[in-house]
Amino acid sequence: MTTRKREITKADILPIADYTQRRAEMRKAVVALKKPRRIEVGPAATFYFECFETMLQQVQEMLYIEKGGDEQLADELRAYNPLIPQGRELVATVMFEIDEPIRRANFLARLGGVEHSAFLKFAGETVKGVPEADQDRTNEAGKASSVQFIHFPMSDAQAAAFKQAGQQIIVGFDHPAYAHMAVIGEESRLSLAKDLD
Known part of the structure; x- marks a missing residue:
């Protein structure tokens, strides 16, 4: 069994010209990879479980769009490498998606601390989510960010x-304003299990 890569380096990055040629096929491959790694939890939250390949694609896209060269690459690696699972963890980008701006603002204002309430439950165990420590994702007024990294x-x-x-796995939140859960299906479990090698 091959261990997943755990860090993007400059050597992993295609030159812009090469990426431009291969962009459509690479994006298509990552879309297929992401499909079982996307879990909707309740009416507004989606967990996008990240891995080396999803983060590499993100870095390539940012470089393609902004064309910032080596200086930008250093910034992107600092931002995205921490979201690559390191062998005994899963890492999710969690997005709270509400289209209507006033409703979204009111919803997020009640969601302070949600980043500390995520969990996985399976086999009689509860794995508590740990928010990415790069910055506070709830402001002083108690408003949560619409994007969380857990x-x-x-x-x-x-x-x-x-x-x-066949292990039943539940992902969810035990936040007073958002106590929702979802079962992770077997296809998704198989995909995520590869992150734990």
């Missing part, structure tokens, strides 16, 4: 249980 660190035993075929 790590789910696991013990060896938890990782082994997660990998068991």
